[in-house]
Amino acid sequence: MNTNRCDYAKKCGGCRFINESYQKSLEYKQDYICKLLKQFGRIEDIIGMEQPYFYRNKVNATFGRDRKGNIISGQYMENTHKIIDKNRCLIEDEYADEIIAYIKSVLKSFKITVFDDRTKYGLLRHVLVRTAHETGEVMVVLVLNSPVLPSKNNFVKALVKKFDRIKTVVINVNDRQTSMVLGKRNINIYGKGYIEDILCGKCFRISPTSFYQINSMQTEILYGKAIEFAGLTGKESVFDAYSGIGTIGICASDHAKNVYCVELNPEAVRDAKENGKRNGVKNVRFVCDDAGKFMVKMAQDKEKVDVLFLDPPRSGSTNIFIRQVSVLRPRKIVYVSCGPESLARDLKMFQKIGYQVKKIQPVDMFPFTEREHVETVCLLSRKAQV
Numbered sequence: 001m002n003t004n005r006c007d008y009a010k011k012c013g014g015c016r017f018i019n020e021s022y023q024k025s026l027e028y029k030q031d032y033i034c035k036l037l038k039q040f041g042r043i044e045d046i047i048g049m050e051q052p053y054f055y056r057n058k059v060n061a062t063f064g065r066d067r068k069g070n071i072i073s074g075q076y077m078e079n080t081h082k083i084i085d086k087n088r089c090l091i092e093d094e095y096a097d098e099i100i101a102y103i104k105s106v107l108k109s110f111k112i113t114v115f116d117d118r119t120k121y122g123l124l125r126h127v128l129v130r131t132a133h134e135t136g137e138v139m140v141v142l143v144l145n146s147p148v149l150p151s152k153n154n155f156v157k158a159l160v161k162k163f164d165r166i167k168t169v170v171i172n173v174n175d176r177q178t179s180m181v182l183g184k185r186n187i188n189i190y191g192k193g194y195i196e197d198i199l200c201g202k203c204f205r206i207s208p209t210s211f212y213q214i215n216s217m218q219t220e221i222l223y224g225k226a227i228e229f230a231g232l233t234g235k236e237s238v239f240d241a242y243s244g245i246g247t248i249g250i251c252a253s254d255h256a257k258n259v260y261c262v263e264l265n266p267e268a269v270r271d272a273k274e275n276g277k278r279n280g281v282k283n284v285r286f287v288c289d290d291a292g293k294f295m296v297k298m299a300q301d302k303e304k305v306d307v308l309f310l311d312p313p314r315s316g317s318t319n320i321f322i323r324q325v326s327v328l329r330p331r332k333i334v335y336v337s338c339g340p341e342s343l344a345r346d347l348k349m350f351q352k353i354g355y356q357v358k359k360i361q362p363v364d365m366f367p368f369t370e371r372e373h374v375e376t377v378c379l380l381s382r383k384a385q386v
């Protein structure tokens with residue numbers, strides 16, 4: 001019997017079926033994907049998790065005060081700017097939640113104020129905790145309104161004494177009035193400024209602002225499917241577009257002749273280059289550029305590409321990118337998507353330029369969340385005559 005029960009479900013609104021059944025949640029997602037994508041072919045059954053709880057390796061808690069002035073932390077209530085005060089969430093890593101609850105309980109004694117959304121005064125805006133699934137390493141990012149943290153040394157000392165898995169603590173300065181959690185500047189105040197994790201047998205370094213999939217167990221399944229669909233033999237030239245810290249490209253490199261990884265975020269590219277070295281990978285090049293612009297250059301230089309992986313943000317790819325695909329003409333495309341609607345739009349475009357959708361595999365990366373939060377791996381192949 002499932003003894004997990006979320007008392008915040010209604011207020012939070014993030015997990016529709018959290019107090020019902022996981023099976024129902026999976027069916028809801030499968031139906032949605034089928035409605036959107038059945039025009040392209042058969043949809044495989046969504047791959048769910050055996051233990052669909054506590055999977056989020058990245059936990060972000062927003063800090064504030066309640067009406068009585070008590071410090072609170074948690075997520076915003078659905079469609080509002082009101083914070084739900086909670087110490088535990090059934091989909092978040094439990095160790096991360098313990099760290100956040102501890103920080104909340106000691107802020108006062110360290111004279112660390114919390115940011116007030118209305119007056120714009122106060123220091124601590126968010127605490128972001130990243131946990132590495134395989135190595136157990138933990139990163140704590142304190143998102144502050146200014147770079148100066150009172151009692152910094154004592155605070156960090158207390159934190160790492162209590163939680164020995166914490167390997168690094170970073171201050172992220174965010175003094176802007178936007179809904180973005182992280183600002184641009186990171187100040188490393190403990191450890192190396194990054195953590196390391198093992199994924200698909202490879203080692204990856206992860207910095208505070210680099211993208212890293214939030215459910216490591218399902219990521220291994222997702223990448224496994226992507227690489228299986230690509231059917232690499234060791235002879236192919238491969239592109240990994242929107243490559244983040246190089247995870248897909250590095251995992252594919254064992255089975256390819258050479259790989260180009262292209263990614264826009266410089267911090268992620270720095271991680272990716274280090275990750276190439278860590279794994280002794282010699283056949284992967286990492287490029288910091290807009291994926292569309294990169295494709296234009298590659299097409300101008302008449303670069304050869306046999307297999308294209310693309311894993312864009314939720315908004316999907318762009319017309320420029322897809323137009324260049326029709327010039328570069330890879331034999332296969334493996335599209336990894338976290339946005340089913342943009343995926344449907346882009347698949348239509350790929351069909352127009354002569355590709356056929358061969359396989360569609362949804363993977364539940366975010367159990368219990370809304371139906372559009374599904375990862376889907378699609379295999380496309382170039383039609384023979386074009």
Ligand code: SAH
Nearest residue numbers: 211242243244263264265290291311312313
């Ligand atoms: N494949 C990686 C990252 C996927 S997330 C993984 O599985 O971990 C999408 C990535 O696209 C992010 O790292 C983001 O920084 C990057 N990105 C966003 N817009 C981009 C663009 N126009 N060109 C290249 N990369 C972009």
